[in-house]
Amino acid sequence: MSIRWAEDELATLHEMAEMYTPEQIAFRLKRRGYYRTVSAVKSKLQSLGYSARPTLDNYSCREIAKNLRLHSNTVRNWVKQGWLKAKKRSVHCYQVKSRDLKRFFKNPPQSIRTRISQIDPQVIRYLVG
Numbered sequence: 649m650s651i652r653w654a655e656d657e658l659a660t661l662h663e664m665a666e667m668y669t670p671e672q673i674a675f676r677l678k679r680r681g682y683y684r685t686v687s688a689v690k691s692k693l694q695s696l697g698y699s700a701r702p703t704l705d706n707y708s709c710r711e712i713a714k715n716l717r718l719h720s721n722t723v724r725n726w727v728k729q730g731w732l733k734a735k736k737r738s739v740h741c742y743q744v745k746s747r748d749l750k751r752f753f754k755n756p757p758q759s760i761r762t763r764i765s766q767i768d769p770q771v772i773r774y775l776v777g
Contacts, residue, residue, distance in 0.1 A: 653692060657682050661689070665698040669708060672737055705746045707775065709734070712744060715771055731757050750776040 653661075657677060664673045670689040677684050684692075693699070709727065713720040726732040727742050732752045734742035753772050756764040 650688075654682065656680070657684070661692060661696065665693055665696070667706070667743075668737065672741065675738065706743045707746070707749065708737075709742050709744065712749065712775065715775055716767055726752070726760075729757075731760075746776050 660677060660680065660682075661673065664676065668676070670686050670693060673693075674684050674686045674689045677689070709723040710720045712718075713723045716723075723732070723744075724740070724742065727734045727744070732744060733748040734744040737743045753764065753776065
């Protein structure tokens with residue numbers, strides 16, 4: 649049996665659906681005193697017609713790292729060093745826009761150019777369009 653969603657929870661869901669991942673939404677709901685699992689958030693987003701993936705223009709460091717087959721800390725370090733522009737979404741999560749990722753790949757820092765050049769171009773096209 650499931651617990652009904654309160655109006656405040658639904659308002660929060662509508663507000664965050666386009667910008668945050670289900671994990672981030674569940675975390676923010678918890679901070680506001682509501683307890684929903686990530687799967688419950690995903691399910692509700694789907695029933696409301698939202699994608700479980702936030703706006704396709706945004707990526708988390710983990711998503712970028714997974715696609716590039718790197719450790720997520722590597723991508724996070726790029727952000728912290730100012731090489732890759734991103735918005736901080738939570739303590740350990742940054743949101744990177746596709747255009748900023750594209751700019752990064754077009755002109756990577758000298759110290760990691762060789763590493764970037766070894767990444768499959770198809771993966772980069774998949775990420776940045």
